[in-house]
Amino acid sequence: MTQSPLLTHILARRPWLADIEAVSSFGFTSSTVSLDPAAAQRLIDAYHRAEQECPADFRPNDVWRQFVERHYGDMLELIRAGDATALAAYLQALPRQGGGHGYFQGRAAWQALHDQPEQQRERAIWLADHLAGFAESLGLLRERCPEQGEWQGP
Structure with missing residues (x-):
């Protein structure tokens, strides 16, 4: 090679x-250490405070909004629902989730590495x-x- x-x-x-x-x-291994749900709850609380300052409804329907919805939609649903336990589990597996798109390159890159x-x-x-x-x-x-x-x- x-x-x-x-x-x-x-x-x-x-x-x-x-x-x-x-x-x-x-x-590729499975982590046995999970994120503390209290830490995930702090992220949820911070998101809700930020959304009060700048509601998502005021964001334009442009390519960036579509990007966020496509890659981060699952994570945002957990945050908006206030489910700290589910968010902690999601973040534990972030490199292979849609929300890992960017630095980790998300699900597609994780799968490609897993297979190669x-x-x-x-x-x-x-x-x-x-x-x-x-x-x-x-x-x-x-x-x-x-x-x-x-x-x-x-």
């Missing part, structure tokens, strides 16, 4: 991510790259470049 251009770019910048198998296992285990390594490296970039931006991980000399490790 040939390496994708995205993976080539990431590994040129952070070659130490090539050893991701040494620090993680990837694949060889792509899981690339996705794991992609996610680790984003986490490393976030850590660099916070000053938790030293930023490196080829001009700094040895840059094989984090």
Whole structure:
């Protein structure tokens, strides 16, 4: 299997991510840790407060409204119904839900990865790259470049 251009770019910048198998296992597992319904209730309460300030009825019927309804409709129904337990369960599985569209790419990307285990390594490296970039931006991980000399490790 040939390496994708995205993976080539990431590994040129952070070659130490090539050893991701040494620090993680990837694949599809079921989480046994669930979101606390009290946390989900706080999200529900915040949504209702925000909706009082800007009711959804005032939003135009444009492409963004259609996008929200298509990808986030199930999650919004749970929020509007005030069902904290169901919302917590939904959020626990967010990467494979419609509401995960965006950063996680939602149900379609999850299913594609589930069906193609060889792509899981690339996705794991992609996610680790984003986490490393976030850590660099916070000053938790030293930023490196080829001009700094040895840059094989984090």
